[in-house]
Amino acid sequence: MGGTMEGTKQRRRGDTRQRIQDVALKLFAEQGYEKTSLREIAERLDVTKAALYYHFKTKEEILVSLFEDLTQPIEDLIEWGRRQPPTLETKQEIVRRYSEALAEALPLFRFMQENQATLKELRTGERFRNRMLGLRDILIDPHAPLVDQVRCVSAVFTMHAGMIALDDLPGTDEEKRKAVLEVATALITEAHQATHAAAAQAR
Template identity: 65%
Template sequence: MSGSTRFTMGSSTGTGRRRRGDTRQRIQDVALELFSQQGYEKTSLREIAEHLDVTKAALYYHFKTKEDIVISLFEDLSRPMNELIAWAEEQPRTLETKLEIVRRYHEALIGAEPLFRFMQENQATLRDLSIGENFKERMISLAKLVQEPDASMKDRVRCISALFTMHAGMFFMRNVEGDPEEKREAVLEVALDLVTQAYGGSATG
């Protein structure tokens, strides 16, 4: 897979690396930070505007409601996930392809860490906005692409666990002491090991 295009979440790879001159992205950054810190319901559009040092009218030019902001964030998340799924569907169903899916998804998750933190801490809001269901559908598609249709139940669990190991790693590894890059590499290695075991583990699983 050398030379293949890597995927990141939207046109940014994390709040710290967004183009700061882009007003729309600045609004997304600040809103996501406030949503994560104090909750979606407790954050107002006025407060977002104040943190940006812009008028509420200027914010309205880009987003009319908080829901519009959240939907835009998930559109940024969904686009590269859709691209990854489309790419994977055209590849041979080999172990190499499955491991590359895991690597690309891991890179995408690193870029979208603030959004996933918001998802974790505002689950009720996501249900109300029906956004969580759309994300769930994409996760089901990815899970199918990293496992074989005739795999044993244990191997299917291994493949699904590989994806959610990366999710859990973003949240729980933050409380574990150590170098951030080393922790990310460890999470990826465990996820890759799970898929590798599943691919060659049907006979013994």
């Protein structure tokens, strides 16, 4: 019985934490990070400020927790990619999984896009940049010609741009995601094949 009750308490704490994150991100997006106060977050949640403090002491703690939770799949993907052989199939799978991770974290990435100055001050942007460099490094063949390295980097930027720059184009979000994934995969495939073709000619 005690174990069950403790498990229920843990779930409730987890649910409250996620509710705080969801509401805070919505307010950050609506009116900006700087203009949002902990009091407003508590009021929107209909909880006391003390109850909010139980989970987060500052807005920065909320933002960092959002970043860590929503981008953890990207970190897991990078670690997985580092353990795989650098084959074309591996790179294509990395791009596919990254596309799915971006879709899951879309609200956060839209916020990051619109609040870059704030993120630099909070160092969250630097953490994200380091993760992007980790992703880049598992997609790029270090011996590839520069143009093929650029293709790999462009594949990543294509997926980022697809989250922000396609809002006014026709099609559902899922249709756009699949179109962006197709373009990114084609760039990775072209880079890999060109690099290996050039290496074969050099032998």
